[in-house]
Amino acid sequence: MQVGFETPSIGAMCNSGRQLVSALGIESADRVKDLLFFLDAAPTLADLSESPPILRRQVAEDLPPAFSVGKAGNGQVLFRPQSFFEGQQLHDIDRISVISVGGTV
Secondary structure, three states: OEEEEOOHHHHHHHOOHHHHHHHHOHHHHHHHHHHHHHHHHOOOHHHOOOOOOOOOEEEEOOOOOEEEEOOOOOOOEEEEEOOOOOOOOHHHOOEEEEEEEOOEO
16 A cells, blocks of 8 residues: 655654654564554555454544554554545555554654
8 A cells, every 4th residue: 555644743753763763662663663564565455454463443433534553552553544435445445644653643
């Protein structure tokens, strides 16, 4: 999927290992980096597993819906589809925007 970031500060943090470690600690930063890799490598949202270690789930029903990957807390990535229409299937979503990593906004 094409992975973007809702704000420049989230993008800067996700693209800098040093900033991620500073904000989240080494272990959580490594989990977030792994999850961002899985997001980037998956062709569509439907291709992400609902099982560990990815744990894809929908966390908000409003439009556009929000999703998360990873365990709740410091090792979690929250995101939304970049463009979404009501009734859209997960296999049609191939562009996302990260809205939070590791509990940061």
